[in-house]
Amino acid sequence: MDERQWAIVAVDALARGEVVQVRPRGHSMRGRIEDGSRVTLAPCLPDDLAVGDVVLARVRGWLLVLHQIVDIQAGRFQIGTTSGRIDGWVSAADIVGRVIAVEESDESFHEI
Template sequence: MQFRPRGNSMKGKIESGQLVTVEPIGARQLAKGDIILCKVNGSQYLHLIKAIQGERYQIGNNIGRINGWIGIGSIYGICTEILK
């Protein structure tokens, strides 16, 4: 899917309104630094994977905030393209 996220939490990686492509994770191995579409407190966000601990992923934005830990069930896809 493609969409244009709004907000400044990913500033420097994704600017507000840039077109992004998100694809299913599929067989990919998620890694620290990947940008994922995930569910946090009932809302969907694009966030960075900051750390991985077993089957848990610590997520946060690109301006220093850590949102906490989520499981794979809260990850909807991985950002594969950011268009200007």
Template sequence: MRGRIEDGQPVTLGPVDPTVVEAGDVVLVRWKGNFLLHLVKQATRDRLLIGNNLGRVNGWVQREAVVGRVVQVHPLRG
């Protein structure tokens, strides 16, 4: 998710109750057989609109698809 988190940049994930995820959170979600780390753009009672920090939108996922939430972004090592 370029801009906020660069490719290959380590993060720490924490558990999260999917019902408390809100717009602005960065979450790991199950998406089309894979796992994606994405920004929550909008949140409704049942679904989350995920995308990146550069304006791209992937689409809506059910809240149950949330695996964890980013709790810390670590610096890239050069």
């Protein structure tokens, strides 16, 4: 599976209402999700989301990212990284799923 294929697989499973586990690559969420960690995603409702939640979201209409919610205003969600980079605002329809657990590469497990 190539570096971004995991996101496509996750979108399909979440659209069917399934919980899915993926191993995203990258360092944009360092400190919360390390490169190669096993991440469990679940479908979510907009009213259940809060600042600090990590979500799989579509930004700029096409790019899928696994980043955190940094602000919520009028039903829109601002998405960004742990280093402070802001991806921008997305609608509830752009949020595909929410991270419910992370298993680090050393096999430790924690819910978030």
